Amino acid sequence: MQFLRYGVPALFVLAGFVLLFVLDDAKWDAFAGLVGAGLAVLLLNWLFRLGAEGDKERQQEEDARDFFSQHGHWPDEPPPPGR
Numbered sequence: 143m144q145f146l147r148y149g150v151p152a153l154f155v156l157a158g159f160v161l162l163f164v165l166d167d168a169k170w171d172a173f174a175g176l177v178g179a180g181l182a183v184l185l186l187n188w189l190f191r192l193g194a195e196g197d198k199e200r201q202q203e204e205d206a207r208d209f210f211s212q213h214g215h216w217p218d219e220p221p222p223p224g225r
Contacts, residue, residue: 147187154180 143192162169209217 148184151180151184151187154183 144196154176158173158180161172163165205219213221215221
């Protein structure tokens with residue numbers, strides 16, 4: 143998973159730099175395309191993880207509301223006196 147998250151974008155960027163020094167005619171086009179692709183893959187991975195984190199927070203909030211419905215107080219608060 144770490145390779146897909148960081149290795150693939152790094153390979154694209156590395157290939158862009160290699161082609162920058164190897165090619166003669168289209169070196170800037172190849173460099174810009176591969177570095178842009180690597181950064182795009184990295185950004186999409188980050189955005190996906192950001193969205194998945196929101197799902198986890200929503201689940202925690204739902205679990206806290208279920209706890210409140212069953213026990214009459216929030217999970218991070220002490221129970222009210224007389225219980």
